[in-house]
Amino acid sequence: MKRKSTLSAGLFALLAVFFLVSSAMAADFPARPFEFIAPGGAGGGWDTTARLSAKVLGDTGIITQPMPVINKPGGGGGVGLAYMQKKKADPYSLIVYSPPLLLINLTGQTKLSYRDLTPLAMLINDFGAFAVPKDSPYQTIGDVMEALKKDPKAVKTGGNSSFGSMDHIQFLQAAKAAGVKDIREIPYIAFQEGPMAALMGGHIDLLSTGMAETVGPLEAGEIRVLALTAPQRVDAGVLGQVPTLKEAGIDTTFINWRGIFAAPGVGADEKVYLTEALRKMSETPEWDEVCLKNGWTKAFMESEAFAAFLEKTNEEYKDLLTEIGLFKAQ
Amino acid sequence: MELIQNLLLGFSVVLTPLNLIWMVAGSILGTILGMLPGLGPTTGIALLLPLTFTMEPATALITMCAVYYGAMFGGSRSSILLNVPGDGAAVAACFDGYPMAQNGRAEAALAISAIASFIGGLIATVAFVIVAIPVARFALRFGPPEYFMLMIFALSATAAISKEALFKGFISLLVGLMISTVGIDYQTGVLRFTFGLMELQTGIDFVVVIIGVYGLGEVFKNLENIASGGGLQAIQKKFGRIWITLDDWRRSIIPILRETPVGFLVGVLPGAGATIAALMAYNNEKQLSKEPERFGTGTIEGLAAPEAANNACSVGALIPMMTLGVPGSGTTAVMLGALMILGLQPGPLLFQQHADVAWAVIASMFLGNVACAFINIPLAGLLVRVLAVPPKVLYPVIVALAFVGVYTINFSVVEFVLLILFGLVGYGMKKYKVPTAPLILAVVVGSSMEQNFRMALMLADGDFGVFFRNGICWTLFFLAIGSIAWPFLSSRIKLPWNRS
Numbered sequence: 001m002k003r004k005s006t007l008s009a010g011l012f013a014l015l016a017v018f019f020l021v022s023s024a025m026a027a028d029f030p031a032r033p034f035e036f037i038a039p040g041g042a043g044g045g046w047d048t049t050a051r052l053s054a055k056v057l058g059d060t061g062i063i064t065q066p067m068p069v070i071n072k073p074g075g076g077g078g079v080g081l082a083y084m085q086k087k088k089a090d091p092y093s094l095i096v097y098s099p100p101l102l103l104i105n106l107t108g109q110t111k112l113s114y115r116d117l118t119p120l121a122m123l124i125n126d127f128g129a130f131a132v133p134k135d136s137p138y139q140t141i142g143d144v145m146e147a148l149k150k151d152p153k154a155v156k157t158g159g160n161s162s163f164g165s166m167d168h169i170q171f172l173q174a175a176k177a178a179g180v181k182d183i184r185e186i187p188y189i190a191f192q193e194g195p196m197a198a199l200m201g202g203h204i205d206l207l208s209t210g211m212a213e214t215v216g217p218l219e220a221g222e223i224r225v226l227a228l229t230a231p232q233r234v235d236a237g238v239l240g241q242v243p244t245l246k247e248a249g250i251d252t253t254f255i256n257w258r259g260i261f262a263a264p265g266v267g268a269d270e271k272v273y274l275t276e277a278l279r280k281m282s283e284t285p286e287w288d289e290v291c292l293k294n295g296w297t298k299a300f301m302e303s304e305a306f307a308a309f310l311e312k313t314n315e316e317y318k319d320l321l322t323e324i325g326l327f328k329a330q
Numbered sequence: 331m332e333l334i335q336n337l338l339l340g341f342s343v344v345l346t347p348l349n350l351i352w353m354v355a356g357s358i359l360g361t362i363l364g365m366l367p368g369l370g371p372t373t374g375i376a377l378l379l380p381l382t383f384t385m386e387p388a389t390a391l392i393t394m395c396a397v398y399y400g401a402m403f404g405g406s407r408s409s410i411l412l413n414v415p416g417d418g419a420a421v422a423a424c425f426d427g428y429p430m431a432q433n434g435r436a437e438a439a440l441a442i443s444a445i446a447s448f449i450g451g452l453i454a455t456v457a458f459v460i461v462a463i464p465v466a467r468f469a470l471r472f473g474p475p476e477y478f479m480l481m482i483f484a485l486s487a488t489a490a491i492s493k494e495a496l497f498k499g500f501i502s503l504l505v506g507l508m509i510s511t512v513g514i515d516y517q518t519g520v521l522r523f524t525f526g527l528m529e530l531q532t533g534i535d536f537v538v539v540i541i542g543v544y545g546l547g548e549v550f551k552n553l554e555n556i557a558s559g560g561g562l563q564a565i566q567k568k569f570g571r572i573w574i575t576l577d578d579w580r581r582s583i584i585p586i587l588r589e590t591p592v593g594f595l596v597g598v599l600p601g602a603g604a605t606i607a608a609l610m611a612y613n614n615e616k617q618l619s620k621e622p623e624r625f626g627t628g629t630i631e632g633l634a635a636p637e638a639a640n641n642a643c644s645v646g647a648l649i650p651m652m653t654l655g656v657p658g659s660g661t662t663a664v665m666l667g668a669l670m671i672l673g674l675q676p677g678p679l680l681f682q683q684h685a686d687v688a689w690a691v692i693a694s695m696f697l698g699n700v701a702c703a704f705i706n707i708p709l710a711g712l713l714v715r716v717l718a719v720p721p722k723v724l725y726p727v728i729v730a731l732a733f734v735g736v737y738t739i740n741f742s743v744v745e746f747v748l749l750i751l752f753g754l755v756g757y758g759m760k761k762y763k764v765p766t767a768p769l770i771l772a773v774v775v776g777s778s779m780e781q782n783f784r785m786a787l788m789l790a791d792g793d794f795g796v797f798f799r800n801g802i803c804w805t806l807f808f809l810a811i812g813s814i815a816w817p818f819l820s821s822r823i824k825l826p827w828n829r830s
Contacts, residue, residue: 076514078528165519189789193778196656204789293673
């Protein structure tokens with residue numbers, strides 16, 4: 001009997017401690033685990049970004065709550081966007097996005113847009129590359145544009161994603177800036193797999209793709225990269241010898257940005273907390289190493305500036321998509 | 331001999347305790363992931379990614395490759411025992427593997443599938459060593475028109491597989507092609523047949539179709555007699571050794587040797603995959619056989635051929651990635667990404683700058699295939715006991731497994747509705763004896779075939795002559811014609827290589 005009461009007293013004390021701790025925590029954010037959504041499949045760009053930022057946030061102790069990554073693939077990112085709408089005002093759901101977030105709305109794949117999320121921070125930039133086969137007659141991106149000005153059907157371009165998606169838009173943007181008139185007429189062949197093999201086999205004339213994809217074939221001399229869409233030269237490896245569009249006299253850049261968003265309607269304090277956490281993360285040497293290994297350019301931008309950037313970029317994409325007849329007003 | 335030296339260098343890297351442990355661990359993980367419907371090598375490697383960042387490049391690559399071919403070994407386990415294919419590559423293992431298990435020959439079926447996979451993988455690895463570079467160069471000549479013709483050949487051969495059911499075969503093919511049109515159209519960005527559902531924008535995943543048509547379809551069909559007492563009887567109660575008889579071996583060895591090169595070559599092509607390899611191998615063997623009517627009733631060579639081919643295919647698929655830096659499949663694309671993070675750039679220079687890593691991977695494939703065979707045979711002895719479970723217990727488990735499997739594809743419940751729908755389709759097809767293989771292959775290649783057709787025309791400014799632009803196209807065209815005519819001709823021509 002005696003023993004039992006000691007036990008229950010002990011239990012009571014323990015409960016009291018728990019209660020105190022948990023009520024103290026409630027004032028503090030974050031108080032429970034996050035979920036980090038990758039709106040694409042495992043192994044893709046969104047998934048990698050989500051996994052690595054969750055890892056750095058945890059490893060450096062910036063956020064001590066667990067951050068498991070959950071994949072919500074489908075609809076080119078639209079499924080993830082719809083999922084976030086169910087988490088309205090919940091600061092414990094984060095999601096990573098890049099330009100397709102804007103494109104899927106502009107082309108009418110989803111009615112939801114970047115306005116239905118709370119931008120927290122832009123983290124990194126990646127850039128596009130325009131490559132030709134090694135024996136291509138085109139020596140510079142200028143040659144390509146000249147050929148297109150004479151006949152917009154002269155160069156068969158290709159990319160790894162569908163018509164009106166990132167690979168397509170980044171080339172159209174360059175062509176438009178170079179003064180090609182009928183950009184709608186430029187043939188764009190959308191590959192589901194193997195666009196690099198198609199370029200190396202000479203089946204297409206020009207491949208519009210991500211910078212990283214070109215490194216191997218370029219080092220091996222299988223292809224030539226005519227231009228990058230970066231604002232200035234990248235400093236590493238073989239790509240350091242490739243001119244930017246600007247250097248080639250085409251005044252434009254295309255940024256494949258990646259950033260972190262929270263659900264719509266998240267409170268101001270939580271928003272500030274999360275943005276600051278991401279800022280701290282982007283200043284760690286651990287994050288530097290992640291960026292170096294993946295070939296990403298560090299490009300931190302806090303939430304207000306990021307929101308303004310999104311608005312401006314959205315307008316640019318809208319103009320391009322209108323020109324090729326893909327824009328669908330929501 | 332430079333080649334021998336290189337291989338010895340490779341073996342010297344692999345034969346360290348750490349690399350051996352990871353190779354075996356990768357093989358086991360791959361086998362298990364391959365067995366579970368819906369999960370495959372791509373998921374396995376993606377999940378391994380964070381772990382590989384801390385490894386040496388050679389170790390990481392050895393582990394990922396082991397997961398890849400381990401999954402090819404494991405994929406057919408559930409095809410044979412439960413009629414639920416683990417992935418597309420294991421569909422062909424249902425055709426004769428499942429009937430074999432139903433006839434009480436599950437041990438032989440599981441054994442031959444491991445043996446055929448082993449031989450296929452081993453020969454393909456030897457081929458990798460000898461012909462990797464020229465073969466990869468040849469694969470680059472495949473552009474949209476060539477892929478289109480290849481898919482036409484694969485589809486017509488599958489649809490024409492039985493001359494009695496030629497008409498039903500083509501119906502099945504057309505239904506499959508219709509299913510493959512769902513989703514966003516790559517060339518125009520237009521949404522087709524998505525009914526406003528975002529989940530359908532990327533199309534209907536073929537894994538849902540195969541799990542529905544085979545797994546759930548089989549359960550539905552068996553529900554007919556489960557009430558009449560059939561549900562209490564186990565299929566098999568006593569189990570023998572997991573091995574094959576001398577006669578089994580004699581029947582299987584030629585098909586294995588014949589279809590390994592087919593699988594290997596299909597694997598090297600960046601735009602074709604293991605499903606095509608396995609179904610092509612099955613078709614070839616049925617057409618070449620003296621007794622094609624035995625195919626589909628549980629004949630061992632009908633299981634051995636596709637098993638050898640799909641494993642050879644997974645080895646072949648590594649060639650474009652390793653030698654050219656071009657991913658040949660979804661799985662190798664993920665591997666390519668991982669390598670770049672590790673600071674290795676796959677491509678022709680890999681063999682010059684990191685010869686130790688490149689040759690270690692090749693050496694590990696020899697040892698890994700042996701490891702997989704050793705893992706799979708005792709494992710099969712365990713798995714085969716699932717047949718001792720009475721259907722009334724087993725079927726609910728299969729249904730649960732099917733639902734979990736499709737959920738892992740997109741983590742969405744839309745797949746549940748599709749799964750039930752395709753289960754009913756599968757039931758109907760079984761009931762009216764409509765062949766299912768053409769439907770599956772059409773779902774797998776349909777979208778790609780359509781896109782390649784339109785891509786080819788765009789590249790040629792609308793000139794249909796592009797489909798006959800070279801010898802590859804013509805060869806594939808005649809093979810397609812021949813595959814439809816062959817079932818009608820074969821009964822009149824004596825084949826010298828068929829044993830009497």
